[in-house]
Amino acid sequence: MSFFSFSFGGGCTTIGIPDSSQRNAMDFGQIAEMKVCTILETGVSEEDMNELFDHWNDELELYTLKAVPYVYGKMDRPGFMGQSILTYLYNLKLEPGCDRILYLKGRTWGDIVFEFFTLGIFAGIGIKLEIQGAVDSETHSRGYIKSKYISTLQLLFSSPKSTLVHEGYHLLGCGHQLFMEECYVTIRNLKNLAKDQNTEQGFFPTLTSRGQKFQTRRKVDSQM
Ligand SMILES: [Zn+2]
Known part of the structure; x- marks a missing residue:
């Protein structure tokens, strides 16, 4: 499964060790907006979405960035597993008006039963590995997070809000690294790319952790 970067409970709440003095020394330029077309799974409300985005935007403020949510659709889950x-x-497709696509996964009775059984299976060895979210590693333009979990061990390590911040860094082109410096540079590069004359008007471009640039929605879609 190399196409998506996954975030597991416990092990992946940070994508690198932050260094605020390093970050403060960098100039991230003027405020830029990223339009995030958001799909709400049944059971996830617009209020839930706004609350998550408020938290995410507190983090993005550090980079003079703002994620603007648009309700792109409301639907039942297309299948049981994350895949x-x-x-x-x-x-x-990335439609005009969408820079990123985010799916907010809810919590169904099926999930609760599934959690109960996996908890049972893993309780013996004290580990509960569960996917909290993922972003596509080919274009870093779309991803999902589990937005409504309230299961036992999970909240000790992560929450839907921290998962969104984490996956949000992937949506800005960051990978996982020991220190955040590389990620700061990536975000600064991405913001410069947004102002590049070859970038589609009104599109907040994407960058991959391998440094591949996507300056038009068409290029993103053709890669997908
Ligand atoms: Zn991750």
Whole structure:
């Protein structure tokens, strides 16, 4: 499964060790907006979405960036496992007005039963590995997070808000690294790319962790 970067409970709440003095020394330029077309799974409300984005934007303020949510759709989950959400997202086009696509996964009775059993299985060895979210590693333009979990061990390590911040860094082109410096540079590069004359008007471009640039929605879609 190399196409998506996954975030697991516990192990992946930070993408690198932050260094605020290093970050403060960098100039991230003027405020820029990233339009995030957001799909709400049944059971996830616009209020939930706004609350998550408020928290995310507190983080993005550090980079003079703002994520603006648009409700792109409301739907039942396209399949039970996370993979089916990814496949669904993989087939969507980046429409005008969307810079990124985010799917907010809810919590169904099926999930609760599934959590109960996996908890049972892993309780013996004290580990509960669960995917909290993922972003596509080919274009860093779309991803999902589990936005409504309230299960036992999970909240000790992560929450939907921290998952969104984490996956949000991937949506800005960052990978995982020991220190955040590389990620700061990536975000600064991305903001410069947004002002580049070859970038589609009104599009907040994407960068991959391998440094590949996507300056038009068409290029993103053709890669998908
Ligand atoms: Zn991650």
